[in-house]
Amino acid sequence: MLAQTPPMGWNSWNTFGWQISEDLIKETADAWKDQGLSDAGYEYLVIDDCWSEKQRSKDGHLVPDHNKFPGGMKAVADYVHSKGLKFGMYSCVGTMTCGRHPGSLDHEFEDALTFAEWGVDFLKYDYCYKPHNTPGHVLYKRMGMALKASGRDILFSACNWGSDNCHEWIRSTGAHMFRSTGDIQDNWESIKSIALSQWNKECYSAPYCYNDLDMLVVGMYGKGNVAKGGCTDEEYKTHFSLWCIMNSPLMIGCDIRSMNDTTRRILTNREVIGLCQDPEGRQAYSMEQWNNSAVKIYIKPLSDGSFGIGFFNMSDEEGEGSLQFWDMGLTASSGYGFKLRDLWEHEDVGVYDENYTCWLKPHHCKIYRAWLVKK
Ligand code: GAL
Numbered sequence: 001m002l003a004q005t006p007p008m009g010w011n012s013w014n015t016f017g018w019q020i021s022e023d024l025i026k027e028t029a030d031a032w033k034d035q036g037l038s039d040a041g042y043e044y045l046v047i048d049d050c051w052s053e054k055q056r057s058k059d060g061h062l063v064p065d066h067n068k069f070p071g072g073m074k075a076v077a078d079y080v081h082s083k084g085l086k087f088g089m090y091s092c093v094g095t096m097t098c099g100r101h102p103g104s105l106d107h108e109f110e111d112a113l114t115f116a117e118w119g120v121d122f123l124k125y126d127y128c129y130k131p132h133n134t135p136g137h138v139l140y141k142r143m144g145m146a147l148k149a150s151g152r153d154i155l156f157s158a159c160n161w162g163s164d165n166c167h168e169w170i171r172s173t174g175a176h177m178f179r180s181t182g183d184i185q186d187n188w189e190s191i192k193s194i195a196l197s198q199w200n201k202e203c204y205s206a207p208y209c210y211n212d213l214d215m216l217v218v219g220m221y222g223k224g225n226v227a228k229g230g231c232t233d234e235e236y237k238t239h240f241s242l243w244c245i246m247n248s249p250l251m252i253g254c255d256i257r258s259m260n261d262t263t264r265r266i267l268t269n270r271e272v273i274g275l276c277q278d279p280e281g282r283q284a285y286s287m288e289q290w291n292n293s294a295v296k297i298y299i300k301p302l303s304d305g306s307f308g309i310g311f312f313n314m315s316d317e318e319g320e321g322s323l324q325f326w327d328m329g330l331t332a333s334s335g336y337g338f339k340l341r342d343l344w345e346h347e348d349v350g351v352y353d354e355n356y357t358c359w360l361k362p363h364h365c366k367i368y369r370a371w372l373v374k375k
Pocket of ligand 1: 013048049097098099126127128159161182183
C-alpha cells in the first residue's frame with residue numbers, strides 16, 4: 001500500500017526549475033545517503049517539469065530531452081533505484097505542462113505505461129492547460145485509473161493548487177497526496193500564508209491521501225528557482241515544524257549536494273519528523289488563543305495517545321503562546337497532566353497541569369510531544 005504515511009523525498013523544482021539534467025539527478029542520488037536522508041525516511045527522488053522534448057515522438061510517446069537526459073529515463077531510474085531510492089516524474093492533466101512541454105491529456109493510458117516501463121514510482125500531476133469543458137476530478141480519475149492499469153505501483157501526487165475545492169473530491173481519484181495551495185516561495189510571507197490557509201481544513205488529510213503544503217524551502221537561503229528573498233534558520237525550523245505537525249508530505253527543495261549542518265539538522269530531526277510520520281495520520285487541529293495572540297497553536301493527536309503541540313509566532317513582534325489544556329479536552333479534575341518534551345532541544349521540560357505558556361520571538365516556534373501522566 002502506498003502513502004500509508006506522508007511521502008518523503010526531494011523534488012528538483014524549487015532550486016533547479018528547468019535546469020535539470022542526468023548529472024544533477026545522479027549527483028543528488030549519490031549525496032542522499034551520506035547526508036542522512038535515507039535514515040531520516042526520505043525515499044522519493046522526483047524530477048519536476050521540463051524534462052521532455054517539446055514534441056511527442058511520431059508514434060505519440062513522450063521523449064526525454066536529448067541534451068538533458070542523453071541516456072534516457074530508464075537509465076536514470078535504474079541509477080536512482082541502485083542507490084536504494086524511488087524515482088518520481090512529472091506530467092500534467094492538460095495539453096501542455098506549466099513549462100509548455102507536452103501534457104498527458106488524451107494520452108493518459110499510454111503515458112502511464114511509458115512511466116511504468118521506465119521504472120517510475122511516483123507521478124506528480126499538474127493542472128495547467130486544462131480544457132475548460134472537462135472537470136478536474138474526471139481528469140485526475142482518468143490518470144488514477146491509468147496508473148493502476150499500468151501494472152506498477154506508482155504513487156499519484158496531484159497538484160491542482162487547491163482549485164475547484166479539490167479537497168472535497170481528490171481522494172476519490174486515487175491520488176495519494178494533493179497540493180492545496182499555490183506555489184511556495186523561499187520567504188517568510190509565503191510560508192506564513194500557506195500555513196494559515198489550512199485553518200479549518202484539518203479533516204481532509206488522512207492515510208493514503210495527504211494534504212500537500214508544497215515542497216520545502218528549508219536550506220535554499222535565497223538561491224534557486226523559487227527563491228524570493230530567503231529565510232533565516234529559525235524561519236526554516238518553523239516552516240519544517242508546521243509542515244510536520246500538519247501531516248504534509250515532506251519533499252525537500254534545496255540542493256542536497258551542498259546542505260550546511262543546520263539545514264541537515266532541520267531536515268533530519270527525527271523527533272519532529274515522527275509527528276508527521278505517525279501511523280494514524282491525523283492532521284493537526286488549530287486553535288485560536290483567548291487573547292487573540294498572533295501565536296497560533298496546532299495540536300496533532302498521535303497513535304500512542306500522546307500529542308504533538310506546536311506554538312508558532314506568525315507575527316513580527318514577540319508573542320505569548322498559552323495553551324489551556326481544557327481546550328484540548330483535559331480538565332483539572334481528570335487527575336492528569338502533560339509531560340512535555342521539546343523536540344528541537346531534544347529535552348524533557350517537565351510536567352504541567354491546566355496550562356502551558358511560552359514566549360516566542362517573531363517567526364519562531366516551539367514544538368513539543370506531550371504525554372498524559374497521572375498527577
Ligand atoms: C506548478 C507547480 C509547481 C511546479 C511547476 C512546474 O504548477 O505548482 O510545483 O511543478 O508547475 O512548471
